[in-house]
Amino acid sequence: MFLSSLRLYQFKNYESFGAEFCPDVNIIVGKNGAGKTNILDAIYYLALTKSYFHSTDLPSIQHEKNLFTIKGIFSSPLTPKGGTDTIEDTKGLNFNIFLGIEKNQKKILRFDEVPYTKINEHIGKIPVVMIAPADDTWLHAGSEARRKFFDGILAQIDNLYLGYLLRYNHFLTQRNSLLKQCEGRTNRIDLTLLEQYDEELLYLCDKIFEKRTAFLEIFIPIFLEYYDFIAGNSTENTESPALSYVSQVAQEDFKQQFKNSLTVDIFKQRTSFGIHKDDFEGLLNGYSVRKFGSQGQQKSFLLALKIAQFFVIQQQKGFSPILLLDDIFDKLDDFRMQKLLEILQNPIIGQTFITDARPERSQHLFKNFIKKYQFLEL
């Protein structure tokens, strides 16, 4: 499955825009500010109904306007490659996705003109992986970006997981609001209501923990393989990379700790225990990559995470996600660039979009590329 045609209306810098794409590599070139990244974000929107770069929809509506629309036509390639190229609901070879977002209105999402009643059902139908310069939030102190990274993958391959996560976040917000309303006074809490939120949250903690644990078992070997490849590690020169999952839920007395912290929770006005505290740590030779890794090691680590994201989704779905690479050549040194180009020639990788502000560089890099590619100049 690949995006054959894209139409934008009042999306960011595009008043009205249309383009056709090839099933292999599409290289989007143009000056800085021309709108290259915006095209990748539009494709991301079609897949996941939200922006990769903004947490809300408003910044994507063109200035002074009230709405934007994105329409994409997806097709199956004539010669299927890699896994089976199917999407459950496909009628025939083509289908189209329409997304309309208007200020203060519900999102409209249609699959072949039929509106979704639940937008979440769409997530995972068109898997995508974006690799963008902003990705180094993985290395920040806060654990949120790391949870988001894994949640983003799981949501695309496991709809049940997404359901659990949305429920969890809803009940967590409700519990925290309930705590806030006590204004620090333990006698003000409605215990019947609290007990209900606790029951839901504890049940969902177990479910989400199980799913995250099971997922990492598949993810880690793929990640390690690509880390070694990108870093140029061989058997005699190894950095022993590792990825570990740290969760309060793993502790035996987790439920007791959750319940015991009620007084503290009321005082702090938020919930101290649960899967919203989970973290993931990357290690090299046993030491945190975030804290002790060299810049080069950190770059390899981030790239390997993203490449592994691609291959794990590919493996779980049975077909290739759309790969979006934003300004990737600006970030990589020659060595990693060559490694990436090698990976991109893997026949399993399907449609790929690459942006580059320097067309001559891309021309040069793709000279000996074995797959088909096409330039789109903005």
Next chain:
Amino acid sequence: MEFSSKLIAQAVKEIAKLPGIGQRSALRLALHLLKQPEAYTNTLSQALQDLRQKVRYCQKCHHLADENICEICTSPKRDNSMICVVESSQDVLAIENTNQYRGLYHVLGGVISPMAGIAPQDLQIDSLLARLVDNKEVKEIIFALNPTMDGDTTIFYITKKIQPFNLQTSAIARGVPVGSELEYADEITLGRSILTRLKM
């Protein structure tokens, strides 16, 4: 929009405040009213004034009522052993239109949601408990709340609170399409789901 008449502009401004009505539709309605006999606008304004001044909430079930107690609560034909718990008066009207339910109602006025600032005491939950104390005839509570996470929370919350009364409780079968509001549900679906309500 320019109207060249302050009086029309004023009417359009007020009509356009109604939900779902924009400036254009408001103007169309205003022009339509001007074409009708004057008696019609008199009856319309009288009806609107009466609506605002005379309609109140039933002291028993909190449904809309003309008197202190609504027509459903006073009707001798209704089955006093059943109370159907709903979010709003609109839900009562939707269920009444199915002609499948002969019991009484209790309108909560919403569902529990701390993030929206709605605590259990902001809803008609205490008054439901008071009704059960006063009225020993009640044998069964049927929940017909929207199938949302907060709707479910509210059902479980009330179920815990009414445990001492030893009543039969049930929730309407979820024949209602997920994500839709009860009031828009197909009347046949709703009628059937009231009849085939599930034991909880």
